[in-house]
Amino acid sequence: MPSTSQAGVSGAFLGAVSRSTDWLKTRINNIDIFDEHYQLEAKTNPFYALGPIFYLVWFIVIATGLVLMMWYIPSKANAYDSILKITHEIPFGVLMRGVHKYGADAMIIAATMRMFRMFILADYKPGKEFNIAIGLVTVLLCLYSGLTGYLLIWNQRAFWATKVFATFPTYMDQFPVMGDFYQPLIKSLHLGWNTAEFLLGAGGAITQETITRFFSIHLAFSLIPLIFVELYFYRTGFPRMPISWLKRSIVTLMLVIVAIILPAAIGGRSNPDVTPLPILSDWYFLGLYQMYKYLEPVVATEITILIPLTVVALPFLDVAITGPEKDWRKRPFIFMVTIMGLVNWVMFSFLIIYNIANIHNDPPYWRDFLWMMGDVGIIWQLWLIWMETDLKARAKHFGACIVMGALAAIQFLTTIAYYFMAKTEMALDPLMHQFAYSLVRWAIPNVDHVEGLVRKVCPASAYTQLAYNMDFQDIIKTRFIPKGGAEVQQGLDQIVQSCQQSTPLDFLVTWIPTFTPETHPHYLSLTDFMVTNRWMHDFCLFGDRMDPANKLASANVVNGVIQNYPLNIPDLDWGWMIGGVVAMVLAFGTAYWCRAAGEQKAAPTPAVPEAA
C-alpha cells in the first residue's frame, strides 16, 4: 500500500494534468475557422457571415487562380509578358485576373474585419481564446499569399516590395540575445540572413529562384490549408457555407462588378536597377511600410514580430482582467487597445498614400498615441473597479489589477530603456553590454588606463561604422591602424598587453571559444573578453554620451542626425513615459485596495455577542 503522501503528490500531479488537458480540449473543441458556431447569429448580423463569405471568396480565388495558371509563365523573362497576354489576348483574361486580385483583397478585408469583430464582441469568451490565433493565421496566410502573388506579376511595385519584405528578416541578426550582435557564443547563427537567402536565393537579389519559390509558396499557402480545412469539416460535420444563395450571389457579383469597373492594374515592368520614387507596397502592407520609415530597422523588425504575438496574447489577458464579461463597455482596456491597433493601421496607410508624413517630427506623437491608449484603457478599467461597492466583488479584482500593473510595468521598463536609447542613440544590446560590464568593472586591473586606450584607438565618431560581427582588435587592425598609424598601433599593443593580465573573474569567460580560433582560441582574461566583444567600448561610449559636460554649446543637430550627446528627449515623449508610471502605480495601488477588501470581508466579525 503506497504511503498517503505519495498518493497525495501523484494525485495532485494527475489532477493538474487532467485540468490542463481539459482546458486544452475545451479550447480545441471550440475552434472556429469560418464562424461555424455562429450560424444563427449570421442570419441577422452580417458581421457573423464574414467567415462563410471568406470561405466562398477563397474558393473563387482558387478557381480563378487555376484558370490563370494555364497561361502564366513563372520565369523572369516571361512572367510580365504572360500577364500582358492574359490581360489583352485571352478572352475574359482581364476579368479572371480582376476577380483573382479583388478576391484576394476581399479575403484580407473579411479576415481582418472578422478579427476586429472577435475583439469588440469578445467572441473568444468563454473558452475560445484559440480562435483569435486561428483567425490571425488566416489573416497572415492571406497576407503572405498576397505578397507571393503580386511578385508573380513582375512589375516594379512587386519587385521592390518583395525586396524589402525579404530583407527585413536580416535585422533579426541584431536582436538582443537571439541575434548575433556580438554575442560571444551565438553570433554565428545568422538566422535572419539565412531566411533572406532562403526566400530570395544567394546574395539576397531577386532572381529566377525567387519567382520559382514564390510561385510554389503561393500555391502551397492555399493547397495545404485546403486539405486541413476539408479534414476539419469532414470530422466535425459542420456545413461548409451556411449562407443563403442570395448572399453568395451578392458577394460574387460584387467581385465581378469591381473587376469590370476597375480592371486589375499591371504597372511598369520590373527593373532591378531603378527604384522609382515614390514606391509603395500593396495596400495591406502600407501601414507597416510607413512604420519602417519612422523607426530604426531593428526596432521596426521587432515590432513586426511583436504585433502577431500580442494579438495572440490579448484574449488571454482580457480573460485574466475581466473574466467572462462580454460587454465592451465593461472591457475598456481591450477595447482601447483594439481601437489603437485599428487607428494606427488606417492612419499609417493614409499618411503614406498622401505622402504627408514627416519622418523627423511624427514619431513622438505616435509613441504617445500607442502607449497612452493602453494607459487610458487601464485607468478606465480601474475606475470600473473603484465604482464597485460590494466588498466581495471588489476582492475578486485583485488578479485583474496585478495583470494590468504588470502590463504598465512593461511600459515602465520600456520607458527606462527608451530614456537611455534616446539620450545616447545606442541600441538595446550595447546598453545591456555596458550594464553587464559595469557590474564586473571592479575586477579589471588598471581599468581607467585600458578604457582610455580604447577611447584613443577607436574614436566615438566611428561608432556606427563598426562591423558587429568582428573582434574589436581586428576592427582596429583593419580599419583604424591604416588611418591612425603608429599611435593607434601603440595603443592596440598596450591593450593586448593588458588583456593578458589575469583578473579574479577570469573563470567566467576563459572557457568560451573566440571567433578567431587560429590566433586566439580562448579568451585570455576578463579584460580580453570585454575588449574583444566591445563591451568595454560600449561602456566608454555610453559614459561619454551620457556626460552632460560633453554637450556642445552650439547644438549641431541636423534633422535627427546628431553630433551632440546627450540628446534631448522630445517633450511629447514625457506624456507616455509618465502615463505608464501613473497607470502602474494606480494598478498596484488598486490591487492592494482589493486585497484589503478581501481581508476585511474574510475577517470573522463576532456575529454573536460574548454575552450570549
Place this chain on the structure above:
Amino acid sequence: MTEGTSRRILLKTAAALPLAFTFGLLASPMARFLRPTMKPLGVLGPSDQPSALEDVAFKESDFPEEWTCLPFMFKQTYKEYNPEGMEVRKIPGFVVKLPGGDVVAYSRICPHLGCIFNFVKDPQECLKGYNYLPKGPVFACPCHLSVYDIAQGGKVVSGPAPRPPRRFDVQKEGDNIKIVSLEAGGIA
C-alpha cells in the same frame, strides 16, 4: 493485457520511425538555418562569403568635373545550391568624383532594406522627394527615404538606415581607376 499494450506501442513506434525519418528528410533543407555561417564553433565548414569576379575599369577622363557620378555593375559570385554550385550577381554601384579630386565608389544597395538608391545632385529635389534638405549632392533611397551624405563618407543624414552604404575598393594607377572589391557585410 499490459503486454498487449506494450507490444502495440512497440509496433507503432517501429512503424512511426521510418515515417519520422521521411518527414525529417522533407524538413532537412531547413537545417540550413542551423548552419553557422561564422566561427567560432565552425563545425560545418567555412562560411559562404561572396567573391569578386572581375574588375570594373574607368579612366580619369570619364570624370570631367567634380560630383560626376557614374553607375556601374560589379559582378560577384555567390555560393548557391544549383548545378554550377554558384551564381553570379551584379551589384549596382555609383562611382563619384569628390570636390577634392578623390574618386569613391559605393554599392547602390540601400543598407536599410535593399532597395536601389539614387544620386540626387540638387538639394531642393532631395527636400521635395526625400523629406530632407542636404548641404550638397547625396544618395537617397526612394523606399524609406534614407539619405546618405557623400562628402561625409556616406554618413546617414536622414531616414532609418542603420549605417552607410558599403564601399568598393578603388585603385588608382596613373590614368586608370579600377574598382576591385566590395566591402563584406550583410545582404543589404
